[in-house]
Amino acid sequence: MATTIRVDSFNEINIVERSELSADYVAAPLVLKLKSTQGIVVGQVLYVGQLSREGVEKAVVSTVGDETTINLTQALKLPHTRYEPVTAALGDSVRIHRAPNANGTVPADGQFAVLTTRAIDPDQISTYYKDPTGSSDFWYRYTYFNTSTLEETPLTAFDAFRGDDFAHYASLSEIRVEAGFENALNLKDSTVEQQRRAAETEINASLSGVYTVPFSPVPGIVRTLTIQLAAALLQVNAYGDTSGNRQKLxxxxxxxxxxxxxxxxxxDDAGTALSTSESVSGFPGDPDDDAPRFFRMSDRF
Structure with a gap:
């Protein structure tokens, strides 16, 4: 089955400098006026506008004119107003690296090979790639890569992660909405995904003795449980272990x-029970002929 790889479009490790426009920009000119060009060099990738929002544009530095002026290799297509942010990045793409799983532990760095290179989606929080042959038979890492200068962030900058053998139980947007973070653009998808994985793992571990996990297809109630648990974990992560968050969890x-x-x-959606467990249920409630005690005080092991 396929595995979807999600990478933050703008991680701090890929950010080199931050500046802002010092004058309005009308679409077409090759000249960009900045508050400061400090730290910006030829070949640098720039993103003009609010990152991860509509209207942000990619540009590449042709020359640095002076302390406040840069020249672009190509003109921007949209107008931009004074004080809009300008972000200099190391890379304009993400590289997905893949290695085969051998024993359940992270493979050595030399085992990872480049699977694909994807251009960053500047107006999206995340950049996605679907590996059509992906599964838990593979481990993945990603880097940020400059297609012009060939600069790349270290392969070990981020933890390796293993592919999935099942479709996720809920979408990141559903969890965001449940947690009240649908408009929190500063909250990275990677943070939400971390709590989704934690919720899915906890649900699978809890229900594995009664149901066949992972669930496929995903029952509606499992989706709801995942959203509720992941949202609660996300709120604890964001705001701490408050009494309200503790109660939601x-x-x-x-x-x-x-x-x-x-x-x-x-x-399932047709109303058919999914339980596959033949075990007795001696708890909760008092023991009886249908639900006897699991153990007695006289038992010896």
Whole structure:
């Protein structure tokens, strides 16, 4: 099955300098006036406008005229107003590196080979690539890469991660909305994805004794549970372990436990029960003939 790789379009490791326009820019000229050109060099990739928002444009430095003037290799297509941010980046693309899984541990750096190079989507929080042959048989790393100067960030700058063998239970946007972060453009998708993975792992571990995991197709209630748990984890991550966040996390885990302990039963979209467990349920509740004790005080092991 395919694995979707998500990379933050603008990670701090790829940011070289920050400046702003010192004058309005009318589309067509090759000259850009900045507050300061300090740290900006020939061949540098610039993004003019608010990162990850509509209207941001990529430019490449042809020459640095003086302390406030740069010349571009190509003119920008849109007008930009004074004080708009100008961000100098090392790379204009992301490189996806892949290595085969051998024993469940991260492969040596030399085992990773370039799988593809994707241009950064400057008006999006993340840049995506779908590996059509990806799965847990592979590990991935990514770097930021300059297609003109061939500069590249270190391969080891980010932790390697293993491919997925199942489709995610919920989208990042659904989790953002549930957590109240749908308009938080400064919140990286990687942070949301981290909590989604944590939620999926916790759900799979909790329900593996009763249901076949990972779920495919994903029942609606599993999607809901994932959204609730991931959103609660995200709020704890963002705001700390407050009483309100603690309660949301407790409620989400209680809902999962209800399916784990048999108080509720998962069904597919047609209403058919999904339980595959033949084990007895001796808890919660008092033991009886249908749900005897698992252990007795006299048992010896």
């Amino acid at each position: 407790k409620d989400a885990r209680a809902a999962i436990d209800a399916y784990k302990l048999g108080a509720s039963v998962l069904t």
